Amino acid sequence: MQQIINFLIRNKNNILFLLLLTFSLFLTIQSHSYQKSKFISSANFLSGGIYSWTSDINSYFYLEEYNLRLLEENERLRTRLATYEDSLEIKTYRDTSSFDADYIFRASEVINNNYAKVDNYLTIKSGSRDGIERDMGVVTSKGIVGIVENVSPNYSTVISILNSNSRINAQLKRSNHFGTLVWNGDNPNIVQLIDVPSVAPIAEGDTIITGGRSLIFPKGLPIGAVKNFSLDQSESYYNIDIELFNDMTNIGYVYIIENTSQTEIRELQNLSKDE
Structure with missing residues (x-):
């Protein structure tokens, strides 16, 4: 448990950056129809590829x-x-x-x-x-x-x-x-x-x-x-x-x-x- 805490403390800046980046991307996708449509299309392509692989x-x-x-x-x-x-x-x-x-x-x-x-x-x-x-x-x-x-x-x-x-x-x-x-x-x-x-x-x-x-x-x-x-x-x-x-x-x-x-x-x- 102490190792996990130490890891989080050492990388707190990187973790904070990733959280803020994810949150900003979420807001961008939700508020802009073009980005939202591109995200949905990419998600369908990715999920379709995964389903196709497991189906094989x-x-x-x-x-x-x-x-x-x-x-x-x-x-x-x-x-x-x-x-x-x-x-x-x-x-x-x-x-x-x-x-x-x-x-x-x-x-x-x-x-x-x-x-x-x-x-x-x-x-x-x-x-x-x-x-x-x-x-x-x-x-x-x-x-x-x-x-x-x-x-x-x-x-x-x-x-x-x-x-x-x-x-x-x-x-x-x-x-x-x-x-x-x-x-x-x-x-x-x-x-x-x-x-x-x-x-x-x-x-x-x-x-x-x-x-x-x-x-x-x-x-x-x-x-x-x-x-x-x-x-x-x-x-x-x-x-x-x-x-x-x-x-x-x-x-x-x-x-x-x-x-x-x-x-x-x-x-x-x-x-x-x-x-």
Whole structure:
């Protein structure tokens, strides 16, 4: 303890200088928008680099599992290609065979994934230079992951479905009854489907898919299976626990979904509102 005190006394001038320098830089960044934007950009670049480095290490230990996922997905894609071989043209990965609008899927790597908080986010190794924009959907071959929230040139942050602010349209696969997918913050493998009317036919094990009533996710993407359900206090709607198909604690690679008709649809909707 005495050595620490002696060290502080010997270097008190240098320590004071560093404290004052840090404080002055803080005031400069806070009071000037240009310096603040540069600092945020540099911080994003640094954190993205760190996440990318740690992701490379984690990916090494999960190579076998990731390869198995790719094999399963390739099997499904080959089956679909065999069915639509005469009419399907592949560029990036454009799928117009099963969705109402024109969607493009872009592959990316997850370099940071939170799942233990109430409001969780992911960071992916793709940004505006790769054609990624805010409000694009993010999925894996097994199910949905979240929605792009912020984008830099090389990286993007994704608001996870394991986030208290997440609201995604979803429906029962065997009927057209739909509700809102939310998360109560408890189990990273279980999310909740609310606002499903009590007249809906439902059973444990039923598959839940995206409802297609938004411009983000096409209809029919897998989400999970009904684990249990009960009526709310008014007995008008179900509260349903959904066991996710995705293991949200181990997301390695994802697809970002672009709805190429989104701009046209929004312009048409805004025109209808104005009238």
